[in-house]
Amino acid sequence: MQRPLIIALDLDDAGKRRELLSHFDKETLFVKVGMELFYREGRQVIEELKDAGHQIFLDLKLHDIPNTVQRTMKELASLDIDIVNVHAAGGKKMMSAAREGLDQGTPVGKERPILIAVTQLTSTDEGTMQKELLIQQPLNEVVRTYASFAKESGVDGVVCSAKEVPLIHDACGSSFYTVCPGIRRAEDAVGDQKRVVTPHEARELGSWGIVVGRSITSAENPFNVYQQMKQDWEG
Template identity: 45%
Template sequence: MLPIIALDFQTLSETEAFLDQFPVDEPLMVKIGMELFYGEGPKSLASLRRNRQLDIFLDLKLHDIPHTVERAAIQIGRLGVQLTTVHAAGGSAMIEAAKRGLIEGAKQAGVKPAKLLAITQLTSTSQAVLNDELGIEGTVMASVKHLASLAETSGADGVVASALEAPAISEEVADDFLIVTPGIRPQNSAVGDQVRVTTPDQAKSLGSSAIVVGRPITQAADAPAAYQQILQQWR
């Protein structure tokens, strides 16, 4: 899977201006998150794909009662995106509901269902935050492993976790279970608000199925060159 570029922009015009730096025929996989989706809506996805070979990871991190999540997932399923997310902390019934919704929405639209990823612990969550603020006992690693197992048994296709946890997750899940890892920073790159980070090549060696990279590409002086560097390190 190609490195996933996190398009954390406020507007569609900003997003398109960024993508215009890349050749039109270059296959790319991009992540659309809350910032752009809430600002521009579902039609922005069709606009971005109209003239480009884009695969889309729609990262809205659904987390609500199962009925509400299922109804929301039906809407997402209709969009024809490749990946989307729920919070594993919502529990098995919620994850199962999201999966049902994605399948139903895709059926209605005549498209392939999105693969469902469950968020384990955000890469900004430190040990202190987990224990002292969230009130969850034990280590971050133990929490991630538990949530990954829960996600798999509840029908998710994979998880989102730090690459640092990928080896431990791999021991708990099937070989085809996806481990998508944000918190990727090239050597000597600013960490920002991430805590559990790795370089692209480290993520590959640790067993990540795919990496998500935002600011090291989107804020680079030469975004295509930064992307190619990360792509080569990932490969």
């Protein structure tokens, strides 16, 4: 799989989603289906996007007891998705159970979805983590440790800030997937993100994939912005 630029379809109804995608004509995309969209439209949206030829990152961030996560991943594996994720904070047993569920649920002859784990949300900074989550270690140390636990659990990679990619590769190797949200153009508003970089910076830092939302989805001409950011990303 090539290093993707993933468009986050974080839109509040099916009409807006279809209108956005109409700007791309027959372009094959890698898109992110998050909780809001999946809980509203379910399997139908996955089937519609796959029928159109798009690849899918199903961003549900599972975090529950291992048995529940294992059974849920077994079901999700039947959807023909390309990437799916959990929260690394669920622990090694939960992450191992997620991998087991994907292995069990992937149809014969199909490739298992890539499994990645969220280290710390890019809307979280060190102050929030320490004061509200009561995690007293430095943010970089937490991210590095969570990534190492994920690898030990059979997870393929992590969701992280691009700023943390070098330390994750140092801990887990350069082949460990790093999917990075919090991507903006230099002129874009940061919004609710805290650890933000441009596509060019993400590439220079060694990110495997980037997730772009509002910079593209809120643009007057989403296709033009996509092309600009893709060029910046690919170099």
